[in-house]
Amino acid sequence: MNVMEFFQQSAGQWQSQRTTHHLPFRRAELGGSNISVEALPADNERVVEICQLHNVDPSLAVGGAYVEWKGEMAWDRDEENHKGSTVFALVPDEDNPQQGQLLRERGYAEIVPVIGRYEMDSEDGLLLTTEYETMSSIERFWFANPDLRVRTSVVKRFGGLSTASFCAESRIETVPEQSKDEAAAREAFEAGSQYSSFGW
Template identity: 60%
Template sequence: MNALEFFQKSAGNWRSQRTTHHLAFRRAEKGGSEIYVNPLNADDPKVIEICQMHEIDPKAAIGGAYVKWEGTMAWDKEDEENHTGETVFALVPDDESGRKGKLLRERGYAEVVPVAGHYEIDQEDALVLITEYPSMSSYERFWFPAPNVRVRASTVKRFGGFSTATFCTEERDADEQAAIASETPESPAIASIFGW
């Protein structure tokens, strides 16, 4: 699997439940979000635009994704916190396998600025994203324990400041699960584990 195939496998609407550990305070915060993922082909105008923004030849990209999210966290104060946003990714591989390379974004998750990170599909076909921002660094790992369940673990280290560790479980929308199940035979073993 390459990175574009991972995003294609992630297509659709997802409901996410997450726990963020604020390491400096030794406290955990729960939250949830709705996430929409739309894979993009290499010739999509949004992918071309992101490559040009980062001064990289668009012909080097293999595709990308549009991602939109809306969420809440337990410690949010009314009208003070905003966990809503959208971004576009462009994937620029290091080689023909497409399993590692640059991930270009119009905006980052940890900081709202255009950013170029590094992606890699590891030996277990999980997607690893490493991003360096001006004031922090982030490490994210995504994988599929089942076709309609995606898991994400991430750490954010702020330079000279606080660090957080987050674990998310994301489940694909039920209508889309039904559509995928009609196209792909479901594994009885996986079904029994997750109670589907």
């Protein structure tokens, strides 16, 4: 599985149940959210804009995704708000398209534009690593089956505080079959057009 195949499989509506462990305080917090994922082709204007934001040639991107979420955590105060959206673009390494740059409009741990690294491992898991000014995060996503996606994450703050999360994400709505067929055809065309440059 390549990285765009992973996001094609992720497209749709998901319900997430999360357990977050606040390691310095030895306490766990439960929460949940609804997540919407839309895979984006390489020529999508939002992918192009993210590349331009990070001064990366848009022709190097193989695609990206648009993600929206809305959720809550057990320790929330009334004014806290866990909702938002982000766009990102995927730019594979020239010598290994199974890894590369993930250009984000906003980060997982800090709400700033950021460039992380992605890698598809030998078990079709997606590993994301991001370094921020004050912290770092490592996330791994994989499919237990087509309608159950699992995610783990560790956020380390440079002051020594760390949190670790485990999420089970169940599919509650898929993209229409026609859209899937169109997306698959578009992806095949894009992969073929990039073959000589990236070795796909």
